[in-house]
Amino acid sequence: MFSQLSVPMLLIEDSSRVIALNPAAARLFKMEPEELEGQFWSGLDGQLNQIIWKKRLRELEDKGSFVYNTDLVTSDELLRPVEVEMVRTGEGLTLIYLHNLLAEGIDEADLELMSNDGNVGFWMYNRVDDVLYMSPYLRELAGLDESKSAREVAYQLQERILPSDWDRIRPQVKELLDEAGAFDQLLHFTGSRGTMNLRFFAQSSGNALHVTRLFGMIRQENDLIATDHVDSISGELAAFSIDQAKDLIFWTRPDGTVPYANQAASDLLGYTREELQKMHAGAYTIGFKGERVEAWWEKMRSERADQSIWEVVDKEGNHYLLDASITYLRFGKEEYTVGFCRNITELEIARRRQAILEFTLDHSKELILWLKEDGTIHFVNETFLERTGADLSDIEGKHISMFLDLPDEHIRQEAKARLESGETLTGEMELKLMSGKKLAVKIRISNLTYGGEVYSCIYLQDMTAKRERDIQLKLSAEALDSAADCILWLNVDLRINYINGTLLDLIGRKREDIIGAKYSKVFPQLDQKSIFEEQTLNIDVISNSGEELTINLNVSRITDNNQSFFMLVGRDMTGQREREQSLETAYEEIRRLKDNLEDENVTLREEVGSGYNVNNIITVSPKYKKVLHQIGQVADVDTTVLITGETGTGKELLARAIHQLSERSDQALIKVNCAALPENLIESELFGHEKGAYTGAVGRKRGRFEMADGGTLFLDEIGELPLDLQSKLLRALQEGEFERLGGTETLNVDVRLVAATNRNLQEMVRQGSFRADLYYRLNVFPIENMALRERPEDIPVLVEHFTRKFAKRQNKKVTKINSSDLAKLKKYSFPGNIRELENLVERAVVLCNSETLSIPLNVQQEKTVKGEAPFLQFEEMQRQHIINALIMTEGRVTGPNGAGVILGLNDRTLVSKMRKLDIKKIDYLKAYE
Numbered sequence: 001m002f003s004q005l006s007v008p009m010l011l012i013e014d015s016s017r018v019i020a021l022n023p024a025a026a027r028l029f030k031m032e033p034e035e036l037e038g039q040f041w042s043g044l045d046g047q048l049n050q051i052i053w054k055k056r057l058r059e060l061e062d063k064g065s066f067v068y069n070t071d072l073v074t075s076d077e078l079l080r081p082v083e084v085e086m087v088r089t090g091e092g093l094t095l096i097y098l099h100n101l102l103a104e105g106i107d108e109a110d111l112e113l114m115s116n117d118g119n120v121g122f123w124m125y126n127r128v129d130d131v132l133y134m135s136p137y138l139r140e141l142a143g144l145d146e147s148k149s150a151r152e153v154a155y156q157l158q159e160r161i162l163p164s165d166w167d168r169i170r171p172q173v174k175e176l177l178d179e180a181g182a183f184d185q186l187l188h189f190t191g192s193r194g195t196m197n198l199r200f201f202a203q204s205s206g207n208a209l210h211v212t213r214l215f216g217m218i219r220q221e222n223d224l225i226a227t228d229h230v231d232s233i234s235g236e237l238a239a240f241s242i243d244q245a246k247d248l249i250f251w252t253r254p255d256g257t258v259p260y261a262n263q264a265a266s267d268l269l270g271y272t273r274e275e276l277q278k279m280h281a282g283a284y285t286i287g288f289k290g291e292r293v294e295a296w297w298e299k300m301r302s303e304r305a306d307q308s309i310w311e312v313v314d315k316e317g318n319h320y321l322l323d324a325s326i327t328y329l330r331f332g333k334e335e336y337t338v339g340f341c342r343n344i345t346e347l348e349i350a351r352r353r354q355a356i357l358e359f360t361l362d363h364s365k366e367l368i369l370w371l372k373e374d375g376t377i378h379f380v381n382e383t384f385l386e387r388t389g390a391d392l393s394d395i396e397g398k399h400i401s402m403f404l405d406l407p408d409e410h411i412r413q414e415a416k417a418r419l420e421s422g423e424t425l426t427g428e429m430e431l432k433l434m435s436g437k438k439l440a441v442k443i444r445i446s447n448l449t450y451g452g453e454v455y456s457c458i459y460l461q462d463m464t465a466k467r468e469r470d471i472q473l474k475l476s477a478e479a480l481d482s483a484a485d486c487i488l489w490l491n492v493d494l495r496i497n498y499i500n501g502t503l504l505d506l507i508g509r510k511r512e513d514i515i516g517a518k519y520s521k522v523f524p525q526l527d528q529k530s531i532f533e534e535q536t537l538n539i540d541v542i543s544n545s546g547e548e549l550t551i552n553l554n555v556s557r558i559t560d561n562n563q564s565f566f567m568l569v570g571r572d573m574t575g576q577r578e579r580e581q582s583l584e585t586a587y588e589e590i591r592r593l594k595d596n597l598e599d600e601n602v603t604l605r606e607e608v609g610s611g612y613n614v615n616n617i618i619t620v621s622p623k624y625k626k627v628l629h630q631i632g633q634v635a636d637v638d639t640t641v642l643i644t645g646e647t648g649t650g651k652e653l654l655a656r657a658i659h660q661l662s663e664r665s666d667q668a669l670i671k672v673n674c675a676a677l678p679e680n681l682i683e684s685e686l687f688g689h690e691k692g693a694y695t696g697a698v699g700r701k702r703g704r705f706e707m708a709d710g711g712t713l714f715l716d717e718i719g720e721l722p723l724d725l726q727s728k729l730l731r732a733l734q735e736g737e738f739e740r741l742g743g744t745e746t747l748n749v750d751v752r753l754v755a756a757t758n759r760n761l762q763e764m765v766r767q768g769s770f771r772a773d774l775y776y777r778l779n780v781f782p783i784e785n786m787a788l789r790e791r792p793e794d795i796p797v798l799v800e801h802f803t804r805k806f807a808k809r810q811n812k813k814v815t816k817i818n819s820s821d822l823a824k825l826k827k828y829s830f831p832g833n834i835r836e837l838e839n840l841v842e843r844a845v846v847l848c849n850s851e852t853l854s855i856p857l858n859v860q861q862e863k864t865v866k867g868e869a870p871f872l873q874f875e876e877m878q879r880q881h882i883i884n885a886l887i888m889t890e891g892r893v894t895g896p897n898g899a900g901v902i903l904g905l906n907d908r909t910l911v912s913k914m915r916k917l918d919i920k921k922i923d924y925l926k927a928y929e
């Protein structure tokens with residue numbers, strides 16, 4: 001029984017002498033059973049001696065059994081790694097079971113699995129037993145018989161390997177047998193599948209004394225090489241090329257260490273092979289760290305092979321890209337991956353550079369094409385395809401004449417010669433598009449010789465935009481030349497860069513004579529300092545006709561493209577200066593008066609001089625001065641003026657001032673409130689009507705246009721004019737003629753028009769409720785009137801002005817104004833502007849019983865001052881304000897006790913506003929019910 005068991009077993013005495021053993025045990029020691037019997041275990045166990053045995057024995061007696069690993073000394077003096085299990089049997093005897101670890105190191109099933117892995121074969125040589133394992137793939141490849149001994153196999157292999165390869169690997173194999181290590185080599189191998197390149201890996205491991213086993217793998221390197229080819233390659237050459245193989249080879253373990261890396265790996269990474277063996281792969285492989293290593297191993301275990309690109313960094317910090325084909329291997333419990341890596345850094349860089357280049361070409365705004373010497377198209381960029389509408393297939397092999405008309409032969413020859421001498425040719429041409437249309441292009445051609453061939457590279461630049469720009473520039477230049485304003489443009493060195501026709505006419509010079517000249521040569525009266533410092537300056541010139549003119553110029557410094565210019569724009573202002581002068585004096589006077597206002601209860605002064613009361617426009621605000629300045633400028637030029645601004649800002653007042661300052665002041669100013677007139681009456685109001693023109697037209701009536709003949713027509717609230725009347729008005733304005741309603745006679749009038757509105761006409765034009773042509777006709781000289789909240793410094797003077805006006809009207813004596821009330825007024829936003837302030841003062845004067853006037857704000861106004869009420873949109877504020885007034889009048893709209901009176905609006909205006917703002921009875925009735 002004992003002798004038939006396949007498990008090697010020995011029975012020993014306490015002295016460790018072998019008293020019995022089975023044949024399996026004898027085979028393990030490579031001895032005859034008789035030879036072993038009588039020997040001492042302490043001599044057979046390579047790690048034991050008599051003293052240690054004594055200790056073991058005591059331990060064994062205590063525990064009854066134990067297991068340990070050791071090496072057995074075999075008959076040929078080799079050490080065999082084994083697992084020893086000792087069991088105490090009683091009567092001073094010990095039974096020993098032995099497990100041959102070498103035999104268990106390989107798992108045939110795993111080998112099978114690995115061999116399925118395409119072109120990888122595995123082998124293992126158990127040196128102690130002289131047994132060679134080969135995976136089926138390898139056996140099949142080599143056409144070798146499994147039953148052969150290692151030596152026989154080696155002989156057979158020798159015959160199949162190129163002699164020079166054999167000579168090279170033999171010493172390396174020997175070395176591996178002497179000392180544990182590894183190598184890999186490329187071999188030329190002729191086997192069942194013809195001749196092929198094989199990569200041959202070997203690694204050895206052993207115990208303290210010697211190498212016990214060798215193992216490794218072979219991997220097919222590339223496609224089969226036809227035998228006759230190989231024959232023609234000399235062995236030496238093959239050996240050389242294998243030595244020069246550039247692949248990097250790494251073996252890695254699951255813990256990330258690299259037990260083996262080849263010379264190419266060491267060369268690239270700059271670490272010695274010994275250094276590499278001590279390093280973790282993550283030390284030079286980007287991203288190969290921590291969880292990623294584990295995940296990667298998981299993947300390798302399940303997929304067994306991988307082809308991927310890795311980035312590594314060498315000792316110096318240089319980065320490389322490796323294209324790795326990696327295989328998973330398992331030897332018993334040991335796992336490895338083997339990676340064959342090709343350095344593709346340069347390839348990759350070239351690929352990326354190429355991609356960038358292609359991207360740049362394709363995204364270039366220019367159309368690019370390359371021609372071969374015979375004029376056929378070699379390459380075009382994306383832009384070319386897009387712009388011409390061509391498809392690559394349309395173009396392939398086509399001649400350039402498909403897109404460009406070639407010049408005459410002799411010009412072509414000349415161009416060819418110039419290109420050959422390295423010149424770049426430029427010009428303008430027309431590119432024929434696929435649609436049949438033509439595109440104006442600027443062309444640039446140069447030659448390039450590449451790979452022995454000459455190519456012409458053509459860049460085409462679309463000129464359409466440039467041509468359009470040129471036309472625009474020409475038009476703007478013409479517009480500038482005929483502008484009413486004088487325009488002068490100086491470079492930073494104060495030389496004349498541009499001067500427009502208007503100014504040239506005034507000074508009677510020719511443009512070509514003065515462009516580029518120093519300004520002082522042409523305008524000696526302009527001094528340099530004022531150009532640099534002043535925003536506006538006047539120059540006096542003597543006109544062609546000998547007249548003395550004053551030109552008022554606005555100076556602005558313009559920087560464009562890092563170049564600075566001075567732009568001087570202005571008009572002949574002769575005659576206007578005096579008017580401005582008088583305004584200036586008035587303004588100064590007002591300022592002086594303002595300074596005199598007292599802190600405490602403000603004392604009212606005696607009626608002030610005329611300066612305070614320029615056309616009843618009261619202001620001390622420097623900002624408002626600009627508006628007045630504009631009035632002064634435009635008053636007697638007779639142009640149409642459009643005054644915009646919120647309600648109650650004094651637009652009508654400005655209109656009247658324009659009329660009074662104009663040469664028409666002794667004629668009538670006729671006002672039409674477009675909002676107040678019912679729609680069906682406006683036309684007859686404006687243009688008049690003949691008797692019987694419509695029901696109710698009992699007699700002939702002159703229209704306001706007619707009435708304003710020779711004077712000024714003021715169209716207030718022009719934004720409310722119905723659309724059909726807008727066109728009639730436009731005609732009257734443009735042609736100066738119209739017919740009365742129901743009349744046939746065409747009337748001509750000389751009318752200066754001033755219009756006003758609190759609506760945003762531009763927005764109305766956009767929405768289609770105001771005619772664009774009328775808007776442009778009216779907007780010749782726009783004046784934007786300021787809201788009172790933008791000039792609170794005017795509040796005290798206005799309060800004073802209105803107090804005086806109403807006190808006089810109501811026959812009251814008011815000498816002072818409560819200053820804290822005044823302070824509050826200054827903080828209030830006055831959505832109704834001056835009209836609201838005027839009403840407030842009027843009310844205050846009515847209620848005033850002493851010489852000091854209190855001007856309290858109402859609750860809503862107070863809330864706004866304290867910031868408690870939200871700042872209302874203008875229309876909403878108007879709505880609220882009207883509702884408040886209606887609440888105060890208990891719902892009465894018209895008549896002497898109606899809201900119109902409190903609001904300072906005539907009844908019709910109020911009713912139309914209420915309609916517009918959708919104010920219904922319900923909005924104000926509730927409050928007083």
Ligand SMILES: Nc1ncnc2c1ncn2[C@@H]1O[C@H](COP(=O)(O)OP(=O)(O)OP(=O)(O)O)[C@@H](O)[C@H]1O
Binds near residue numbers: 835
């Ligand atoms: N600067 C000012 N000095 C004195 N009074 C002024 C001033 N501005 C406006 N007012 C007075 O304020 C009131 C409103 O002015 P005006 O009617 O001119 O305003 P508006 O802008 O035309 O108003 P709306 O848009 O409602 O027609 C008038 O009584 C006017 O005399």
